[in-house]
Amino acid sequence: MDLSLSTRTVGDRTVVEVGGEIDVYTAPKLREQLVELVNDGSYHLVVDMERVDFLDSTGLGVLVGGLKRVRAHEGSLRLVCNQERILKIFRITGLTKVFPIHTTVEDAVSATD
Amino acid sequence: MATVELRFSAQPEHVRTARLVAAAVARRAGVEEAVLDEVRLAVGEACSRAVGLHRGNGLTAPVRVVLTEEEKVFSIEVGDEVPGPAGGSVDGVAGIDVVLDPDIEGEDEMGLAVISGLVDDVEVTSGESGGTIRMSWPVSGTSALP
Numbered sequence: 001m002d003l004s005l006s007t008r009t010v011g012d013r014t015v016v017e018v019g020g021e022i023d024v025y026t027a028p029k030l031r032e033q034l035v036e037l038v039n040d041g042s043y044h045l046v047v048d049m050e051r052v053d054f055l056d057s058t059g060l061g062v063l064v065g066g067l068k069r070v071r072a073h074e075g076s077l078r079l080v081c082n083q084e085r086i087l088k089i090f091r092i093t094g095l096t097k098v099f100p101i102h103t104t105v106e107d108a109v110s111a112t113d
Numbered sequence: 114m115a116t117v118e119l120r121f122s123a124q125p126e127h128v129r130t131a132r133l134v135a136a137a138v139a140r141r142a143g144v145e146e147a148v149l150d151e152v153r154l155a156v157g158e159a160c161s162r163a164v165g166l167h168r169g170n171g172l173t174a175p176v177r178v179v180l181t182e183e184e185k186v187f188s189i190e191v192g193d194e195v196p197g198p199a200g201g202s203v204d205g206v207a208g209i210d211v212v213l214d215p216d217i218e219g220e221d222e223m224g225l226a227v228i229s230g231l232v233d234d235v236e237v238t239s240g241e242s243g244g245t246i247r248m249s250w251p252v253s254g255t256s257a258l259p
Contacts, residue, residue: 023132024161025125054132056157057223085150092230093223 002026004051005033010109014042019051022059030059034066043075046108055086060093067099076100078108116142116182120175123167131178132157135189142182143252151231152189152250158224159191159246166195166244188249197239 003026004019014037022030037045045066049055067077078100081087090096102108117138121127135156136149144152156178163176177192228235228246236247 021129023125023157024128024164054153054157056154056161057227058161060223060227089154089227093226 003029005029007033007037009042010046010105013044013046013109015046015048015105015109017048017051019053021054022052022062023054023056024058027056027058027062031062031065034062034069038066038069038073038075043070043073045070045075045077046102046105047077047079048105048108049079049081049086050083052081052083052086055089057089057093060089060095063099064095078102078111080105080108115179117180119178119180121178123164123172123174123176125161125164127176128157128160128164131160131176135178135180138180138182139187139189139250142187144187144250145253148250152187155228155231155235155248156189156191158228159189159248162224162246163191163193163244166193170195182252185252186249187252188247190245190247192243192245194243196241197244 002020003022004017006017008015008017016033016037018030020026034045047063047066063077063079070077080102081090082103087096087101090099090101100108100111102111117134119131119134121131132153136153139149139152140146160176160178166172167174167176172194174194177190179190179192181188181190225237228248232248232250234249236245238245238247
């Protein structure tokens, strides 16, 4: 399955809904989307990963890259994920300490800490 | 002898194919269903790394994936043809500090970190003719029926 991306605005947050597989082939599309959002002035991003079937380190690298970009503008990048097999990859790499991970988009959008 | 051997040109779009083939062969070999996700992810990481190495070094040679089913173990070997330190074993997987360093892309290192975190039995070697990542998983002994 290929990657699907859609964005919507909720208050001052931009929610990026990602579906399908994020790997070495598709990750550049996600990178482009995040770069474009930051260039357009969206610095508070919520990446909804509930429909992601597969994530590898290339995808993690893109998310870390996105985080670095929004931080440069004092922004935030929050993730929404409940899937154990995806969460496991964040734990293995220690990235659970780096990304705030929420169970619902509503939680992520209203989070301020 | 290898159960299945796969060679693919070092293009990112073929890594998914390698993942699918590896998972299918692992399932047939009797690797537990719960572990197949790990097999898929680990082989994907190893192949992505090999593709990156070949492309980064301008190599046109294919990436090699060897899947071997034995009595009690299923193993996967992913080989690249980028020469490294002879007889060397690659260790010292980068920590999270490297990954978060704004000046370092770090995806390659993160790939190895994922493999090391996922697979108990993994060996990364490099030599004059290229590098190899060898991973193995126990099998239950009862292969899936055709």
